[in-house]
Amino acid sequence: MAKTVTDVICPFCGTLCDDLEVQVSDDGTKILEVYNACAIGAEKFLHSQAKDRITRPRMQQEDGSYKEVSYDDAVEYTAQMLAKAKKPLMYGWSSTSCEAQSVGHELAEAVGGVVDNTATVCHGSSLIAIQDVGIPSCTLGEVKNRADLVVFWGCNPSHAHPRHLSRYSIFPRGFFTGKGHKGRKMIVVDPRNTDTMKMADVGLQLEQGRDYELLSALRVAFRGEDLPDVVAGIPKERIYEAAEMMKNARFGVIFFGMGVTQSLGKNHNIDIAIMVTKDLNEFTKFSIIAMRGHYNVTGSGAVLGWQFGFPFATDLSRGFARYNPGETTSNDLLRRDECDAVFVLGSDPGAHFPISSVKKIAHLPSVAVDPHITPTTEISKLHVPVAFVGVEVGGCCYRMDNVPIESRKVVEPPEGMMTDTDFLARVRDRVVELKAQAPVGTQSTAEAQGA
């Protein structure tokens, strides 16, 4: 016999599907099957069942081998490292719960760290654009119930957010969209002929790096002004056609991804995409939504926002929160040698940062907290495995449209494994102890200014 847990939240991508069903062994220790999830989501659940999973912290030795240590030792090492550091980088936070983020921020405040999340190499440019020009947006349910025109710009949900199209954007039948995908037009803009592009009513395969020009051309076209014959490799007739479709939509939405946020132009691409959306609200109703990657990167931005006022790259080292992308962002700090320790939780910079930054991490005192073995854990001095959030422990997560959903625990973690939150809380408490007994002169800048 097995029991089925329903309405399970998928802790993989920002789509945050909440309709999974997971079959669990009677004793609640094993996941037998995962229903309704995409291939990536199902794998996330099943991977927690791996036989060779690391279940205890391990310290890297001089010869590169690993030695298992206790959680107590791991807490002590991490607390000592952070308490001694003048300006530790505390990076990640996107694959964990808001509870853990919150405790992490208390810890960061105590040690005067810099808290940065994966937006720094992902949608950080979108956040900067929003700070420049705002953002007219909506929830994904609005798209499902009302949208008759959907634009995917620089994103490929067929692969990166596999259930987005079926749950929210293209296929579902909503209240005012009873015909489902037959009642929706789909425009895809991408330099590649992606699987999403292949489904489009209008596919605009533009020249790479020319997104700004094409978005600008749309703004010209909305106003009925003249365009050059070709913009960004697209003939002007097709641009006028797309512009008319957008103006004549009843409710339109633009989804955009890393194709525009991290290619030439960066935040400026998003600036103008938002202005395109704002323009369209002169004619009809239009929204724009970022296709956020990690399942709770949005939550990290939210918790940072209400606790410190900034969505990423938040420097607490001076006793108050500062934010200056380009200065307080992880890669800039690492490459300028500004941080003297690195703490990673809920992300894998080893796989995603430039190699020059990764080398810096490898040479610094470093701790990686992650259920998996990753490139980051391999270059960190200490790897602390923890329970999987959304599988072995619950917690609040924010979907790409900022909707918070409480993830569920479906199975027990392997015996004796700590959660993110527990580990962070113990390190925090230990740091507070260490700071209380620290001799004069070793206190962090944060403390000096706060006292």
Added chain:
Amino acid sequence: MAEYLIKNGFVFDPVTGVKGDRKDVAIRDGKIVDSVSSSAKVYDASGKTVMAGAVEVHAHVAGPKVNEGRNYRPEDKLFGTRVKDSKDTRMTGGFSIPTTFKTGYSYAKMGYTVVMEAAMPPLYARHVHEEMRDTPIIDQGAFPVFGNNWFVLEYLKNNELENTAAYIAWLLRASKGYAVKVVNPGGTEAWAWGLNCLSVNDPVPYFDITPAQIVKGLIEANEYLGLPHSIHIHANNLGNPGNFQTTLDTFKLAEGYKANNKFGREQTMHHTHVQFHSYGGDNWGNFESKADAIMDYVNANPNLTIDTGNVTLDETTTMTADGPFEHHLTELNHLKWANVDVELETAAGIVPYVYSPDIKVCAIQWAIGLELALLAKDPMRCFITTDHPNAGPFTRYPRIMKWLMSKESRDERLNTFKHADKVISSTLLAGLDREISFYELAQMTRAGPAKALGLAGTYGGLAPGMDADVVVYDINPEGPFTGDDIERAFTDASYVIKTGVPVVQDGRVISNGNKRTLWVDAKVNENAQVMRDVEEKFLKYYSVSLKNYEVQGHHYIPNPYAIEVDATSEV
């Protein structure tokens, strides 16, 4: 047993009718008591003013739009960042949209101990509660928005009162909400198609119901349930010249209804930030105050309470569930616009705004806010707010108090506007000599809002048995003092006790207190139709499943204070 004695201050308490007598206030175990033992900790309040903790009836301090405001305005942190009060307090930042920690500390320093979050989109209720959890010291509740909710629109269109009430009870529980908030009824649903409802009779697209029907239906449902607070409304047509007529039309919808509740509440409608709804003229050129017409109606109709929405003349961040208004505003000032439409429920918009004393309209708005309070005959029905952060940040309350309590201070401001002559000729303020007294201030900021919220037995007074929220301000009400002395004294209280715990001393936070989250647990008869409708809407139209909707658990509400209402009836 924790005992405190606040000795020998000038006490102002509308609940016990004390008007500035020198008295002691005794506290034991979190409650006001008649007397305490000799071992009580004594605070000498000689020469100072003593009041109950203040009650905020309407502020946007937690939730998705507030946080979007914080995150999209890093520049706001340039104005309000301070070093920590002590090693036990958290870092703070922000001016018009402060961080949650700063929100809690700033309210506490001004002597506020209860703060109502004015608009909670139910789908985002978890977010609101997470922020309130991280707002220290003050007790808080949040008002879920109902005025554009599809269930409500459908039930009211069919005159299904009991179903509306059952749905309200269900949603209050699911979102852990406190009251029925109505924002631009029907207009925000229309906004989902880029439209609006500008009068109480404009039909809502598709749903074919009018704002008037929505408001009347929600009043009926609210009184059917006997909720502690009345409906809390932000009417149609906010912010437009000539809108006072829409406001009066909205007020009139509450005529003929009688408050039904066990909490001592008398009104059936609370209209919020009335300043934004009291405009005459028909364009920005002949824009003028209609505060007199509005207050004539309010003074004559005891079934109505209002709050002012005072403009503070600051750079601030406007945010409201009135989505179409924010779009209108960004067209007006061309500053960055954020908007979120929320499936089946509501919407919200955000636009920064600079209320400049050099702009005639802003100065007239400033005058109107003050006129409303000065024209109020019953201070128990007119409360001071800034609709934080819409007309200005709540941290400016002491400055508004200065303007209300000192004719000299407000005339000094009025006469030095760039367009002073035009402002004076378009408003009534120059002719108003009234100065709000300390006792009236206690009515407008303590006893009045507490009563309107149905919390008169707990907050806003110093009668034995009430919660021990007590504030000492360093000002001698017998004088002499200047307007600036008033502002200074009410900014940084000398001493604040919240539910029996000292939290502020000499303007510094000394404890993170014992914060509680208020919500209303309304019991109704089992209603199979409503539950079927709920299940169907979640299955077909929501983007989350029903089982993932309700806010539950310690993470969101670590210290709940549920107020129970029994609206079950014999079948």
